[in-house]
Amino acid sequence: MLIKKLPVNILTACILSGLSGHAMASAPQSFHFSGQDTYKVTAVDVFRLRKDFPEVNVTKALRPIFGEVFYTEDTFKSALSTQLDSATVEKIYSNIKARATQKSKQLSIFVHSDNALQITYQDADEKASFKHSDLIDLSKFKAPSKVKKTKHGFNTPALDVSVDEQTLCISFENQKDNQLSEICPDTNAAFTVSADEQYRLNGLGQEFQNPGVVDSSWNGKVRHSNNRMEGFNGGGTGNTMFPILYASSPNQTDFAVYLDNMYSTQWDFSQSPWKIKSAQGDVNLFYFAAESLPELRQSYMSMVGNPLVPPRKMFGMWLSEYGFDNWKEMDSKLETLASNEFPIDGVVMDLQWFGNVQPYDPMSHMGTLTWDEDNFPKPKQKIAQLKDDGIGMMLIEESYVSRDLEEHSIMEESGFLARDPKTGKAINTNSDGGGYWWGKGGMIDWTNKEAGIKWHDWKRQPLIDMGVIGHWTDLGEPEMYNSNGIYAGDQGHNEIHNIFNYKWLESIYQGYQRNDVSQRPFMMSRSGAPGIQRFGASMWSGDIGSNLTSLSVQLGMQTNMMLSGMDYYGSDIGGFHRAGLGVPSKDKDAALAETYTQWFAYSSLFDVPVRPHTENLCNCKETAPDRVGDLESNKSNLELRYQLIPYIYSNAHTAHLTNAPVFPSLGFEFGNDPKAVTLSNHKMMGESLLSVAVAKLGQKNVDVYLPKGKWFDFRTGESFSSDTGIELKEQPLYSELKGEALFQLPLYAKEGAIVPFNPAASGKLTSDVPETIALKVFGLPQHSEFTLYEDDGVTNEYLDGDLRRTLIKLDTKKSEAKLTLTTSGTYEGAPQLRPILVEWQLDGLSATKVELNGEKITSWKMQGNTLELAIDAQNVSHQQTIIVNY
Numbered sequence: 100m101l102i103k104k105l106p107v108n109i110l111t112a113c114i115l116s117g118l119s120g121h122a123m124a125s126a127p128q129s130f131h132f133s134g135q136d137t138y139k140v141t142a143v144d145v146f147r148l149r150k151d152f153p154e155v156n157v158t159k160a161l162r163p164i165f166g167e168v169f170y171t172e173d174t175f176k177s178a179l180s181t182q183l184d185s186a187t188v189e190k191i192y193s194n195i196k197a198r199a200t201q202k203s204k205q206l207s208i209f210v211h212s213d214n215a216l217q218i219t220y221q222d223a224d225e226k227a228s229f230k231h232s233d234l235i236d237l238s239k240f241k242a243p244s245k246v247k248k249t250k251h252g253f254n255t256p257a258l259d260v261s262v263d264e265q266t267l268c269i270s271f272e273n274q275k276d277n278q279l280s281e282i283c284p285d286t287n288a289a290f291t292v293s294a295d296e297q298y299r300l301n302g303l304g305q306e307f308q309n310p311g312v313v314d315s316s317w318n319g320k321v322r323h324s325n326n327r328m329e330g331f332n333g334g335g336t337g338n339t340m341f342p343i344l345y346a347s348s349p350n351q352t353d354f355a356v357y358l359d360n361m362y363s364t365q366w367d368f369s370q371s372p373w374k375i376k377s378a379q380g381d382v383n384l385f386y387f388a389a390e391s392l393p394e395l396r397q398s399y400m401s402m403v404g405n406p407l408v409p410p411r412k413m414f415g416m417w418l419s420e421y422g423f424d425n426w427k428e429m430d431s432k433l434e435t436l437a438s439n440e441f442p443i444d445g446v447v448m449d450l451q452w453f454g455n456v457q458p459y460d461p462m463s464h465m466g467t468l469t470w471d472e473d474n475f476p477k478p479k480q481k482i483a484q485l486k487d488d489g490i491g492m493m494l495i496e497e498s499y500v501s502r503d504l505e506e507h508s509i510m511e512e513s514g515f516l517a518r519d520p521k522t523g524k525a526i527n528t529n530s531d532g533g534g535y536w537w538g539k540g541g542m543i544d545w546t547n548k549e550a551g552i553k554w555h556d557w558k559r560q561p562l563i564d565m566g567v568i569g570h571w572t573d574l575g576e577p578e579m580y581n582s583n584g585i586y587a588g589d590q591g592h593n594e595i596h597n598i599f600n601y602k603w604l605e606s607i608y609q610g611y612q613r614n615d616v617s618q619r620p621f622m623m624s625r626s627g628a629p630g631i632q633r634f635g636a637s638m639w640s641g642d643i644g645s646n647l648t649s650l651s652v653q654l655g656m657q658t659n660m661m662l663s664g665m666d667y668y669g670s671d672i673g674g675f676h677r678a679g680l681g682v683p684s685k686d687k688d689a690a691l692a693e694t695y696t697q698w699f700a701y702s703s704l705f706d707v708p709v710r711p712h713t714e715n716l717c718n719c720k721e722t723a724p725d726r727v728g729d730l731e732s733n734k735s736n737l738e739l740r741y742q743l744i745p746y747i748y749s750n751a752h753t754a755h756l757t758n759a760p761v762f763p764s765l766g767f768e769f770g771n772d773p774k775a776v777t778l779s780n781h782k783m784m785g786e787s788l789l790s791v792a793v794a795k796l797g798q799k800n801v802d803v804y805l806p807k808g809k810w811f812d813f814r815t816g817e818s819f820s821s822d823t824g825i826e827l828k829e830q831p832l833y834s835e836l837k838g839e840a841l842f843q844l845p846l847y848a849k850e851g852a853i854v855p856f857n858p859a860a861s862g863k864l865t866s867d868v869p870e871t872i873a874l875k876v877f878g879l880p881q882h883s884e885f886t887l888y889e890d891d892g893v894t895n896e897y898l899d900g901d902l903r904r905t906l907i908k909l910d911t912k913k914s915e916a917k918l919t920l921t922t923s924g925t926y927e928g929a930p931q932l933r934p935i936l937v938e939w940q941l942d943g944l945s946a947t948k949v950e951l952n953g954e955k956i957t958s959w960k961m962q963g964n965t966l967e968l969a970i971d972a973q974n975v976s977h978q979q980t981i982i983v984n985y
Contacts, residue, residue: 128246130253131227132206134267134284138175139168144198151194157183168201170265175199204284206267211240214257214389215398218269220284220382230383232359234601234630235402258388271388273352279388280346280354281372289376290384292356298348299766299776300368302355304341304663305640305656307331311648313794315655315764315779317344317368325363326576326597326626332652333679334644337576340364340597341629341663343399347392347766349773355395357385357402361597361628378593392767393759396662400758404633406666408755409707410568410619411892412491413637413667414744415444415866416737419712420722421675422449425474426481432723433490439725441734442741442864445491447571447623447710452494456537463538466500466507468558482566489865493569493623494562498577498603499528502540506558515550516541517584517592526584534579542580543603546595547587551606552613559607560614568618568893570607575600575626601628608634617894623708629664637667637707644679645713647694650701650794655779657705658764666754666761669706672698673722675714693796695728696842701792703736704743704844705762705782732842739846741864743784745855745873745887750785752888752902765789769806774824778804787852787877787885788813790844793832800829801845809850809942811877814843816940816964818878848875848940851883853907858936868892868929872920873936876909879916879944884908890926901926905975916983922975932972939966941985948984952977 142165145158160182169175179188179195203223208216217229217237231237243255251261252269259272268283280294300317303324310332324340342358344366356375358364364377387398418436423429429446436443450456454464454471464471470478482492500507500516507525510516516525525541544550559570577599586595595602604622611620620635627638640656643649653670660668673695674680682690702709711722724733750761760767763783766776775781780792781804789810791803805827809820819825833840848854857864858873868889887905890897905922918937946966949959959968966983973979 127210127242128253129207129209129229130248130262131208132262132264132267133223134204134206134265135170136172136203137168137170137201138172138196138199139166139201140164140195140199141166144195147198148191148195152191155187155191157187157191168266172196201286204267206262206269206284208260208262208269210243210246210253210255211237211385212398213241213243213245213255214387214394215240216258216260216386218282218382218384218386220267220290232361234361234598234628235357235359236404237402239401271354271386273388277351279352282356282384282386283372284382285374285376288360288362288378288380288382289374290382291372291374293372294346294354295348295351296371297350298346300344300346301659302341302343302345302662303366303659304339305336305660306338307336307640307649307652307656309652310646311651313651313654313780313792315658317366319369321369322366323363324366326600326628328576328578328625328641332644332649333646333681334649334674334676335642336649336652337625337638337641339626339638339660341627341660341665343629343663345392345395345662347395347770347776349771349776353389353392353395353770355387355389355399357387357399357629359383359385362593363597391770392662393770396760396767397758400664403630403664405755405758406632406664406751407619407635408748408751408890408897409621409635409637409667410491411744411748411866411868412444412568413621413708414747414751415442415741416709416711416724417445417447417491417493418443418723419447419671419710420449420715420720421713422451422455422715424451424718426476428718432726435725436723439730439734440863441723441725441737442866443490444866445493445569445708446485447493447495447569447712449495458537459535459539461502461539462504463501463540465497465538466504466540468496468506468562479565486566489867491568492566493571493621494567495571495573496559497537497572497574498543498545498599499537499574499579500540500543501538502527504540507540510543510550510553511541513549513553515544515547515553517544517581517586520583520585526581528579529581537574537579542577542584544586545599545602545606546590548606550587551602551609555606555610556614559610563611563616563618568621570620570622572600572603572607572622572624575603575624598628600624600626601631604631604634604636617896619893619895623669623710627665632664632666637669638665639669639671639710641671642675642714643671645674645677645691645694646679646681647697647794647796649674649679650694650698654701654782654792654794657762657782658767658779661760661762661764661767666751667707669708669710670698670702671712672702672706672709673711673713673727674698675712677713677720690796692728695724696732697793697798699724699728699733700736700842700844701794703740704784704790704846705792707761709737709740729842731836731839735836735841735843738864739843741866742856742859743788743854744866745857745869745889746788747784748892749855749886749888752897753785753886759786761785765804765806772806772824774804775806787849787854789847789849791830792844799833800831803827803830803845803847805847809878810847811850811852811940811942813846813848813875818940818942819847848877850878851880851909852877853883853885853909855885855887855907866892870930871934871936872905874907874918874938876918876937876939878940878942879911880909882908882910889929891928896926900924903929903975914984916985918981918983920979920981922978931975933975934972935968935970935979935981937966937968937970937981939968939983940964941966941983944985946983946985950980950982952980
């Protein structure tokens with residue numbers, strides 16, 4: 100229950116200067132409120148009291164007031180007198196008062212926009228400030244249109260904010276007088292949030308809990324937020340810290356809280372009010388309110404930055420394992436994939452590429468970042484040969500450097516490794532966060548900018564020059580560290596732990612900029628922090644166990660990572676630790692085959708990149724989709740992915756330009772639908788395509804929920820309509836094709852969907868821009884549109900405008916539909932003459948006439964309800980208008 104508002108006295112209301120770069124109707128304002136000392140008795144206080152007064156036993160008597168806050172000394176003393184006799188109170192009073200007194204706080208609120216506030220709680224004797232970390236940028240906030248001071252606080256066109264003069268609790272209402280939430284200060288580095296229990300809680304990065312449960316919400320749970328790897332369900336998964344909480348409801352205004360504090364934080368939603376407590380640091384948070392999740396995410400993304408567009412190849416399949424021992428082993432996997440006609444875009448090289456590692460060995464190869472040319476000879480020539488075959492290369496790297504290597508000496512001499520506070524030399528990485536499985540030595544200090552420059556230019560840039568197009572930053576939590584280490588600026592490990600991987604990724608991005616590399620930066624990271632997407636980073640969930648009960652949790656974490664700003668999130672497809680199958684030996688082969696097949700189907704729709712990966716040091720396990728799982732199902736699902744790359748890639752450009760997510764949840768797109776918001780296994784691709792994931796052995800069918808409106812089965816064209824939403828019971832997961840039972844997840848298109856696809860006109864699916872503009876169109880809405888984005892797929896030139904946009908509009912009236920294609924812009928190598936292929940679901944109607952640019956054409960046919968239209972190559976500089984009569 101929210102605390103009743105009390106009268107408030109605003110001690111100061113400062114009119115501040117405008118935010119730079121914005122013309123404002125109203126200048127941003129700040130408000131400051133001073134509190135007073137409060138008193139709270141805890142069990143610890145009483146325990147210590149008994150040590151000072153062993154003859155007095157007051158624990159039982161005072162237990163009823165443990166944790167209760169008293170706002171005046173009189174009420175505090177009165178409460179003691181209610182529980183104890185007057186003589187005891189007088190005897191212990193000065194002692195217990197000293198222990199129970201909590202220093203007065205001050206509250207400061209800065210109005211950044213109509214719906215965005217910055218809130219800080221500080222000790223009263225500190226100078227009020229509105230600092231923020233360098234993870235976020237506040238310059239893109241649109242200044243408030245109006246701020247009005249009120250008796251209890253202030254209001255904007257979006258929010259009515261009231262402050263309690265005693266508690267410094269902040270109450271938030273929308274302009275319809277509906278209370279959204281209340282935030283109150285708690286102990287140091289802690290605060291509480293009260294809100295209606297109907298709010299659904301999401302965001303906050305990833306933490307794997309409850310194996311086998313598909314649920315993205317944190318309701319009723321405790322979220323232990325800290326960057327670390329954690330054992331989970333037969334494997335190891337990432338706990339990744341993105342301190343952005345969303346509270347959404349179909350019936351109320353939504354709100355979000357971003358805590359600008361990267362110390363380990365516990366978010367306790369198992370109690371009311373919710374309690375958020377950081378290990379240390381200030382309570383410095385941002386509060387947003389909006390009518391929908393998309394609006395909230397937009398406010399958050401405006402602070403942390405939009406994602407770069409990944410290289411086009413990253414939307415295809417990348418083969419990976421731990422690890423390829425030599426070129427021969429890798430080539431053998433590529434050869435069978437080719438013979439089985441599986442498309443592929445790249446290979447990912449694990450530790451073996453630089454010679455692997457030796458446990459406890461100070462001469463281990465960790466930190467060489469130099470090719471082992473005994474097993475991988477002539478790497479430059481090999482990378483070039485793979486590139487000619489359409490296959491890129493990504494290399495793993497870590498932050499550790501073995502002690503007796505030359506690299507360690509050079510980095511140590513420059514002060515570029517984590518340091519021992521006593522000697523100033525490199526500190527030995529101990530087992531605070533793991534073991535010595537990689538060797539023995541030190542850790543690069545990525546918080547030292549010069550260290551990042553040195554390592555990139557010395558070790559990484561030659562690999563980029565060699566043709567490497569992706570960087571796999573592993574163990575970046577960091578997994579192993581020495582808690583006594585000192586970093587740049589004499590910071591301790593606690594200060595840098597949760598931004599360590601952020602600084603690593605930032606150094607890679609800055610290296611690309613500094614060296615004027617035309618190639619786009621792309622990193623695949625196991626850890627991170629808000630904003631890494633603006634460096635070109637993706638994330639994966641860690642060394643996950645090979646079981647569908649782990650995949651179940653991954654499904655929910657994808658939603659939370661999307662809300663945390665990570666559009667590109669994936670997994671070790673099929674699981675890294677095969678021992679995690681958890682079935683009897685006689686059932687292992689069948690369980691692995693089904694686990695892999697289901698996982699590969701899901702990842703082929705939603706992972707970037709599509710990356711099978713497993714631990715295979717014994718060379719007795721398979722990870723390529725033609726060697727494990729059902730080959731034909733895997734192939735069919737991968738082909739679907741490659742067909743959809745033009746659509747997904749266009750959404751990637753939209754994400755870069757507008758911060759709309761590439762893979763939103765169903766609840767994100769349909770936040771006013773009470774059923775849609777609860778279905779964590781329902782996933783969207785952009786705004787138009789919906790699928791339902793499964794993760795359960797033996798599952799043959801799945802229930803599908805389609806929100807109100809008209810939807811089409813993507814594969815068959817069958818349509819479904821409802822004014823309130825419709826549930827399709829037990830939709831089959833297996834279909835017959837050429838005598839094969841294929842496992843395929845359901846896929847539906849919203850009415851009006853315009854889906855560019857790859858028709859594989861040359862007979863081979865690739866991630867390249869297809870020569871043909873091929874479109875799947877669903878239904879006859881009054882109006883819809885989609886922008887097809889294309890570029891060279893490799894370089895940063897798209898940032899400078901080397902980009903082709905094809906705006907596709909669909910307009911209909913009683914018996915006529917018009918499809919127009921208007922192309923603008925270009926890029927190097929862009930085709931000028933392009934055939935057009937349209938597959939149009941007409942929903943029970945038949946075309947009677949088709950015109951192109953005012954001329955009747957005959958190159959079309961009806962296949963059931965589908966109009967199939969093939970048009971010879973047209974000049975893209977001219978608008979193309981297709982009119983269909985029916």
